[in-house]
Amino acid sequence: MPTTHPHSDAPHPEAHEPDVDERTAAALRLWVIMSRAQAAVSDLASADVARHGLTLAEFGILEALYHRGPMLLGEVQKRILVSSGGITFLVDRLVAKGLVERRTCESDRRARYAALTAKGEELVRDIFPAHAAVITRAMAGIPSEDQQHVADMLRDVGRHAANLPPAD
Amino acid sequence: MPTTHPHSDAPHPEAHEPDVDERTAAALRLWVIMSRAQAAVSDLASADVARHGLTLAEFGILEALYHRGPMLLGEVQKRILVSSGGITFLVDRLVAKGLVERRTCESDRRARYAALTAKGEELVRDIFPAHAAVITRAMAGIPSEDQQHVADMLRDVGRHAANLPPAD
């Protein structure tokens, strides 16, 4: 017998069938799912660092400085994917919190380094392990043995997208 | 002979080795790569819809309404992943542009539907195919035959992250 749902799933008369080929439909589905996954993990990570009064972007800077040592503002900017004005603003905030200091660059007087203060270093040491654990647990949705492979493919997506003409 | 790089890759004295196990390191790498891929595709998609004076969030609403028909604001909100205030604001903007209209709900006088106007419908019909093509090309970084599999895994990451306790 034909089953009938309590909620009608007949399409609304004002709805339109998506008329795309299966290849396109698969890409669009993947794009939506990737965005949702990224947003979900991002929310989780944000909530985690927010407990310490930090933005995800701020934490990213601290972590980069912790693991790489002092960096030029422009280098940090490229790593964190933030605008030029944004990096100035973020570093300002971290300086105000006493976690980061600016240093002049001997060989280029335009450039400034950002470096962790002792307090900043201590903070990263304190919160990094738990933060890494949160991310790791979220990412456990992908089997450990597949993670490298997925990462390789996603890296390719990033490269692909970055090299695509903005419009054509 | 030992090759020497022009740029020293000796770690900076103020840098710290990340002391995490390989499993954690892999998860963190994947997280960074996923974020970058998402950001790159998002930038591309934003630039594409910006040519028509739209935000990505605005386009998402239009597309959802086009393919599903009129929806309650709350439904749209869940689909677009935006705050409750945000959906009001976004729909306001789309109404101001003449692309969307609000309709009252017969059975619940609190609720409002959002529905495309003729102009909105025409706009989606105009720009959706090219937009889908942009996304598809970016996503081509992942071989077509792997896309379904990757989508399944990422969906799991999203579920994982959403169900994880905010902090523990």
Place this chain on the structure above:
DNA sequence: TGCCGTTGTCTTACTACTAAGTATTATACA
């Protein structure tokens, strides 16, 4: 019926950024 917790939208105040342009310094070249 009248109350109470819930739901759906909207309002207000705020925030974390971006975009665009400026000042300064470095670099390449005639």
Place this chain on the structure above:
DNA sequence: TGTATAATACTTAGTAGTAAGACAACGGCA
């Protein structure tokens, strides 16, 4: 050398959102 171009950080103004809460209406229950 002097000049044009590029790179680096910063400034200012603006924007797309969020968070918290108010208000109205619904639905269950005594």
